[in-house]
Amino acid sequence: MRERTLFTSLQCIVHADELEAAELLALELCLRDGGATLLDDAASGSSSATHIVCHPRAYHSLMAQRNERFVALVRPEWVFRTFLMQRLLPVDRFSANPALFFSSLAIAAGSIEKDPRKVIHGLIAHFGGQIVDQKQVYAGATHILSSDESSESANAVEEPEHQQLLQLRFKKGDVSKGIESWRVWLSDRPTGPPFTLPSCVVAYMGQCAGLAKQYHVTYSWIEDCVRRHSRVPEGPFACNTSGSSSKAAKRKPVGWKTRPELHLEDLNLSKCSQVYQLARVELGTDLSIVRKLPPEKLTSMESSLSGAIVLLAQHIAPLLKEKISEVLKTVKAKVANVPLGDSYKEIVSKVVANASFVVCRYCGGFEYDEALRQGKRVVSIYWVLAGLTPDSKSTSFTEAIERPVRSFGGIVEMQYFVITLSGFTSRTSPSREEMQVAIHATGACMLPVLSRTHSTHLICSEASGEKYKRALSWRFENILSHEVRGIPWIFACLSQWQHVAEETFRFNAVKPKTLPIVREDENEPEQEVADKTTLTPGSKRSKRAAKSGQGRFDVDGILTELDSVPTPTDKKSPANPKSATPAVAAKTAAKTTPAGAKEVACTLFDTPTMTSKRRTRKKDDDEPMPETSVAVEKPGTTKTNAQFGDKDPPLVISISSGSEPNASGTLEAASASPVTKAPVRGKTSSAKGAAAKKKRKGADTEESMAVASKASSGSVTKKRKKETAASESIEAAPPAKSEFLFLLTGSREQAAVHESIISTLGASVSQSGRKFDSKCTHIICSELKRTEKFVAGCASGKWILKPSFLEASSAAGRFVDEAAHEWGALPGDKEFMDPRIWPEAPANWRKERAAGQPGAFTGWRFFIHSKCLPPSDMCERIVIAGGGAVLPLAKAVDFATVAKESTPEAPVVALLPADVSTRDTWLKKLKAQKIECLNASFLIDYITKQRTPAIQRTDYSV
Missing domain, CATH: 3.40.50.10190 (BRCT domain)
Incomplete structure (x- = not known):
């Protein structure tokens, strides 16, 4: 049923600039049909207008008026969407400010880790969009984001019912005729029954409102919008969906005459309206700066402001003005809020004369001008919300926020x-x-x-x-x-x-340095790679972000970046000035690198950096690592013309970028300058290189190997190490290979830091993605949630550790004892754990498995329904991790025989979704054979909840 009083309280102006004729007339008719009072565009400077509907390109012409008093500058989408939903929507998510390029959009972040979700939500809210965080209303979102690799979120959402109705095919002439009929009806019957809208007019308004299509795009779309400072077309970023949304894209729209008339209730836009009903009002709006003041500040404010008269300016937004009033009334101040009217200016003058101070947001408006004329104190809204008073101590902060900002909008x-x-x-x-x-x-x-x-x-x-x-x-x-x-x-x-x-x-931690000129090949002229380099990471980040397929919030291959920019290094990290042995091995291996593979020289950092490839580090006990890097060196090259004077040569990381999964990187030293040191000739024979490599592997106890620098022979002898210290180079043995295999959780940025520490200490990191890896030995969790990795890790008795384990190990140079860093070992761990998790669960299951006890589900057999929640494949991996077995839920299975084999110690159970229909075929078959049917959540609770009292399966019966 149409609400004829939907816009009754509004006095609106439709700013005609940049609007099409049909759109302009449709906007006016929507407002009139809903009971709004329409004002002439010439009256925009008057004090009576509450809303101005304008195109974003006309926004800047209205900013001066907004600086004087509050008036909502909204996009046409706000009017159309409010009318179609028959619910007055908040104006702050429909700002006409072109800088807020997500304005009028409702965006769901989809499945994403905690920290990247904060980034996405922060960007959506700041640039004017509405966050859709509840999965039950995803159907009301205009955009659903998915990862680059898959579109699970997109496939999980069915096509909203209203889209098919709003995608009706029509001609502009049909819309113009329908709108004109609507105008005539309202003119003849202003208070009569509502006009029955032609379906072409409804479809036109739905398309103008952005409700006709739901976009399923990758996260790269958000990145590109932010990078370009505007909304970019969704086409290049569309996900390859296989669900109903894909079918909708292939479906041809039908003509509007197949359904000439359409009632608004037929659209069923309840999910769209719930997006705004369930949203947090303060998120991303001015209310985000409102904080609950501590008691001591309230006491100080009360002693200073009790009984004082405070005038609030009319240009402050209504919701924010309400919050400021609450703060002032709490400390017993008298708040004056003069409404607009014929005597408005006269009343304001009298109030200002008696007011202690005037609160403004901008340096504008009649209240601000009158306060300056009368010499009254003017303070900003931030000054009040921070709990400051005239007696507050002067600091750089109080001085910066005491005065209102210059004008409406930010810098x-x-x-x-x-x-x-x-x-x-x-x-x-x-x-x-x-x-x-x-x-x-x-x-x-x-x-x-x-x-x-x-x-x-x-x-x-x-x-x-x-x-x-x-x-x-x-x-x-x-x-x-x-x-x-x-x-x-x-x-x-x-x-x-x-x-x-x-x-x-800026911190002066990174300084430009002169890089050496490197000879690419002995038979080619010298190539200048870089004379000087300065930091321009902003442009580099933009270029990297523009490349398709690259990560958005992660640390993608820091060590394989080609920008040879010097960075701070750890003074304790030693350098190897002349050792050639490991370099020889690397160069020999490079000769067999497949076509297309490249070797890049990368910059070393003083902080852990991510690389998925193992690398061998070389150390020197005497001399520090130089703070520079060397450019690309072709395979087989053994000489450079870099002139370092008396300084040690830089380290070069040689990493193969080919597709070989076992490719590894090594650190090697650039040759010393012939002016200051005798040249070091490394072995060039592949046979000798292989022998040296084999010898290093078999002699883990040897800490160093001397390499003779005699130009003629190049022979290696331990005696020379003691006799010619000036021309020696010492190679430290690489970290002993560890059997540890780590599984990482959390954001990609955290994982990158953790992976670099693990690799440095000689262990490996599982590349199983979001799935549990049964081969892992340790799982690192920044916080404890009931995820697949955690639950399956508990069930299989793995070490579930905090990041402090890696930090302590990195400081010690070896893996330390795990017990002190296990989740649940400290009372304070509970603060970072899901309250449904028993704190002792990780240690309990680990100790049982270490003592030789059977797994949590050893002997159990499970049927798993395909529509389970958690997903069936996740349930399967958890069952297997706990020692159980999974039986296929298929017609070929003899359920009667399997049911007879069930015992209390080795039961046969079926996991089903909690809301499974009683008419479900599998449920009927399982029940007929008296196979125990359980809610799939039993699997998670059995592992994560306290075992005393024991968890009863009957509590989970379906």
Whole structure:
């Protein structure tokens, strides 16, 4: 049933610029049909308009008016979508600001890890989109994101019912005729029954509202939009779906005359409206800066503001004004909020005369001008929300936020900045909350986690911490100290209301260095690879992000990047100036590299970096590693013309980029300059290289091998090690190969750091992706959730460890004892665990399996329904990890015989979804043979919940 009072409280202006004639008339008719009062476009400067509907290209012409008082500047989609859903939608998600390019879109992030989800949600909200976080309303989303490799989220969502109705084929002339009939009806019967809308008009409005099609795209679409600062076409990023959405794309639209009339209730847009009903109002809006003030601040405010008259400016958004009023009333201040009307200015003048101060968001509006004229104090909304008072101690933060910002909207140059904080807490000065308020005031986006692709600035309280080290390894351009000579960068931007250059605020951790000229081949002229290099990671990140198939939030092959940029190195990391033995092995192996493979020289970092290939490190006990790198060297090349003077040659990482899975990388030293040292001639024979390699493997106890530098013979003898120390080079044995196989969880960025530590210590990392690997020995979890890896790991008795295990091992140079780092070993672990997990579960199952006890499901046999939740393949891997067996649920199975073999110690059970229909064929067959049918959640609870009292299968009967 149509609501004729849907827009009754609104006084709207439809700004005609950039709108088509049919769209303009349809907007006006929607508003009139819903009871809105339409004002002439010439009255946009008056105080009566509450909403202005405009095209994004006309937005900037209305900004000056918005600076004076609050008026909602919305896109046409807001009107159409509100009318079709018959529910008044929030205006903040439909802003006409072209910088908010996700405005009017409702985007579901799909299946994604916790940290990348924070990045995606932060970007969607900041750039005006609506986050769809509840799977039950995915059908109401305009976009559903999926990974590059698959589109599980897309296939899991059926085509919304309304799409077929809104995809009716029509001609513009048909729409114009239908809209004209609607206009005549409203003119003749303004209070009569609602006009029966032609289906072509409904389809036209649905398409203008963005409801006619649901897009299933990869995460790369989000990246490209953010990179280009606009909404890009979804076509190149579409997922290859196999479900109903794929069928809908192939279906040809039918003509509107097959169904000439359409009632709005036939569209069934309930899922679309629930997207906004279930959403958190404060997420990504101005309310995100509202914090609950501590008691001590409220007490201070009350002592200073009790009984004071405070006037709120009309340009503050209604919801935000309501929150500010609540804060002031809590401390017993008298809040004055003068409504617009004929006597508005006269009343404001009188209130300002008696007010203690006036609260404004912008330097604009009649309240602001009148306060300046009367010499009254004007403070910003941030000043109030931070719990400050006239008696508060003056700091750089209070000075920056006390005055209202210059104008409506953020600082133009900073609206696309994506800022992450490091090291700030509630106890630091400035605090994390103060930094967040300042960032919000500038209009920049703030992400809680550091994203390699999207973060543009990292502001650190000090030059340390995980984010700081990670940014160094990524060669971030803007790693900023939060202040220089007492002036914080973000506060300086806010105070000056412009983008302040970052140069003086950058940490000087990375300095440009001159790189050597490397001879690519003895018979070719010298090629200059790079004379000088400066840090330009912003452009490099953009280029990397533009490449299809590359990761978005991960650390993709830091050691295989071709940018030879010098980075800080660990002074304790020794270098090998002349040893040729390991290099020979690498060069010999390179001769057999398949066609197309490349060897690249990569920069070493002082922080762990990801590589999926193993590498051998060379150490020297005497001399430090030089802070430089060498460019590409062709296979077989043994000489370079790099002139280092008295400095040691740099290390080169030689990594094959071919497709061989067992390809490995080694570190080798560049040849010393002939001016300062005698040349070192390495072995060139492949037979000798193979023999040397075999000898190294068999002599793990030998710590070093001397290599003679005599140009004529090149013979190796241990005696020469003692006699000619000046021309020797010592090769440290590579880390002893460990039998440990690690399974990693968490974000790709975390996994990259962890993998580099594991590889350095000589162990391996499983490449099973999201699936459990039964061959693993240890599982590293940043937090404990009931995931497949954790549950299956518990069931099979693996070590479930915290990241602190790898940190301690890295510091010790070897793998330390696991017990102190096992999940559940400390009382504080509960804070980072799913409350449904028994803290002692990991240790309990591990100890049982280590003691030779049978697995959790040893002797059990399971039938698994295809529609189980968790998915059937996940259930199967958990069952097998616990020692159980899986029986195929197929017609060929003799259920009667299997049922007879069931015993209390070795039961035969079936796992089914909780909401399985009683008419389900398999349920009937299993029940007929009295096979125990359980809710699939039993499998997870049996492993993760406390075992006393014992879990009863009867509690899970289906």
